[in-house]
Amino acid sequence: MKPHLLEYLRCPECLAELRLEAPTIETVERDSASRPVSCSGLCSFPALVQHERDCAACTQIEVMTGTLACTACSGQYSIDQGIPKLVVPGSSSEDAVTARTARSFGYLWSRVEPLVDVVPRPYHFEKMASALSLSALRGLVLDAGCGDGIDLVNQARSPDAEVIGVELSDGGCQTSFSRVARLVGAHVVQANLCRLPFGDATFNAIYSYGVLHHVPTPARAAAETARVGKNGARVAVYVYEDFSERFTGWRWLLRGVNSIRGLTTKLPPRLLFRSCCVASPAVYLLFTIPFLVFSRIPMLRTLAGSLPFRQARGPFSLVGDLYDRFSAPVEYRYSRAGAIALLRQARLTVTSVAYERGWMVGAVRKDTAGSLNEMGRMSVD
Ligand SMILES: [Zn+2]
Ligand SMILES: [Zn+2]
Incomplete structure (x- = not known):
C-alpha cells in the first residue's frame, strides 16, 4: 500500500478515518515519471509531514504489513503483502455467495500472473470510452472491480489520473498489485462493492466493467458507486445483455448455457x-x-x-x-431499459447507452439541477 492512499481510505463499517499502526515498509523503485506525494512521515524526513509538504522519498515507500484501525469504531483491518484488506466479514447467505464469487474469480486472476507484463490495449475501459464518447479520465478515479488490473494499469499511466482499483478476490488483488507496483498513481484495495471503504463524494470518475452483474445485490453496488462519486463525477459501466433484442435462437442458446451453468458453477x-x-x-x-x-x-x-x-x-x-x-455463482442479465434503470435507481443521470454484446452505460452524478456542465449531449433521458 502506498502511504498516500491512507488519505482516501475509510472504515467500511462506519466510514470514519483510519489510523495506520505497526507498519513494516519496503522501498520500491517507481517509474521515473513519478509524481510527488504528500509526506506520510514514514520516510527519513518525517518533519515534512508537519508542514504538509510533498516528499520524493515517500513516493518509493510501500507499506507491506500493518493494521488500519478505525478512529471511531472497533474496526481493525490488516495490510497483507501490501494490500489493505477492507472487507467486513459477514455470515448471511449473501456473504456466502460473495465468498464463492471471490474464490472463483480469484482462481482465474491468480492464473494470469505470468502475463503481468502483457497489457492489451485497447482494453475494457477504452472500449467503453470509445462507445460512449468519453474523454480521458482525470483526477481521482475508481476502478470498481479491477479483476487482474489491466484497465487499472492502463488508466494509471495517464499523468492526470490517480486510480484506485477495488477488488474482492485475493488472486485479483495480488495480480493487480504486481501490475501497478511501479506506478505511484495506482492503488489496489481489497473490498466489497456493496461496502466501499471511501467517504461520500471522493472520486472524479468511476468505471466498472463486467462486475455489477456478478454481485448478489447489483442495485446496492450501484448505489455505493454513486455515493462515492463527486457532484459531476462521470460513471461508466458494462453489464451483460439479456438477449431481449436478439433473435429467438440466441435466447435458446442463452437458456442452454444457463442450464450448463447450473452444473459448472x-x-x-x-x-x-x-x-x-x-x-x-x-x-x-x-x-x-x-x-x-x-x-x-x-x-x-x-x-x-x-x-x-x-x-x-x-x-x-x-x-x-x-x-x-x-x-461466476451470480449472473444477472439486463435489457436496455434494465441497464439504464440500474444506474437511475442509484440516482445517477444516464447520458449515453451503447450496445456492445451487452450494455455500456454512461452516467453522471448530478447533485443539483445546474451541475451538468460540459457533459456533452444527452442522448437518453
Ligand atoms: Zn516523506
Ligand atoms: Zn469504523
Missing part, C-alpha cells in the same frame, strides 16, 4: 479451468472462425457482429472468457 475452480482449456479451441472454431469469415462478406456483417467470442486471438485465448461465463 458448482465445480471446483481448478477442474472448471481445465475444462475451459479443453473447450476453448472448440468455441474458437464455432464462433471466432465464422466471425472472421462472415465479417469479410458485406451481407453477413451484421450476423458477424452479433457472434460471441469474436475477440479471440487464438484457439486457447478464450479460456478466461469461458471460465468467467461458467464459473
Whole structure:
C-alpha cells in the first residue's frame, strides 16, 4: 500500500478515518515519471509531514504489513503483502455467495500472473470510452472491480489520473498489485462493492466493467458507486445483455448455457479451468472462425457482429472468457431499459447507452439541477 492512499481510505463499517499502526515498509523503485506525494512521515524526513509538504522519498515507500484501525469504531483491518484488506466479514447467505464469487474469480486472476507484463490495449475501459464518447479520465478515479488490473494499469499511466482499483478476490488483488507496483498513481484495495471503504463524494470518475452483474445485490453496488462519486463525477459501466433484442435462437442458446451453468458453477475452480482449456479451441472454431469469415462478406456483417467470442486471438485465448461465463455463482442479465434503470435507481443521470454484446452505460452524478456542465449531449433521458 502506498502511504498516500491512507488519505482516501475509510472504515467500511462506519466510514470514519483510519489510523495506520505497526507498519513494516519496503522501498520500491517507481517509474521515473513519478509524481510527488504528500509526506506520510514514514520516510527519513518525517518533519515534512508537519508542514504538509510533498516528499520524493515517500513516493518509493510501500507499506507491506500493518493494521488500519478505525478512529471511531472497533474496526481493525490488516495490510497483507501490501494490500489493505477492507472487507467486513459477514455470515448471511449473501456473504456466502460473495465468498464463492471471490474464490472463483480469484482462481482465474491468480492464473494470469505470468502475463503481468502483457497489457492489451485497447482494453475494457477504452472500449467503453470509445462507445460512449468519453474523454480521458482525470483526477481521482475508481476502478470498481479491477479483476487482474489491466484497465487499472492502463488508466494509471495517464499523468492526470490517480486510480484506485477495488477488488474482492485475493488472486485479483495480488495480480493487480504486481501490475501497478511501479506506478505511484495506482492503488489496489481489497473490498466489497456493496461496502466501499471511501467517504461520500471522493472520486472524479468511476468505471466498472463486467462486475455489477456478478454481485448478489447489483442495485446496492450501484448505489455505493454513486455515493462515492463527486457532484459531476462521470460513471461508466458494462453489464451483460439479456438477449431481449436478439433473435429467438440466441435466447435458446442463452437458456442452454444457463442450464450448463447450473452444473459448472458448482465445480471446483481448478477442474472448471481445465475444462475451459479443453473447450476453448472448440468455441474458437464455432464462433471466432465464422466471425472472421462472415465479417469479410458485406451481407453477413451484421450476423458477424452479433457472434460471441469474436475477440479471440487464438484457439486457447478464450479460456478466461469461458471460465468467467461458467464459473461466476451470480449472473444477472439486463435489457436496455434494465441497464439504464440500474444506474437511475442509484440516482445517477444516464447520458449515453451503447450496445456492445451487452450494455455500456454512461452516467453522471448530478447533485443539483445546474451541475451538468460540459457533459456533452444527452442522448437518453
Ligand atoms: Zn516523506
Ligand atoms: Zn469504523
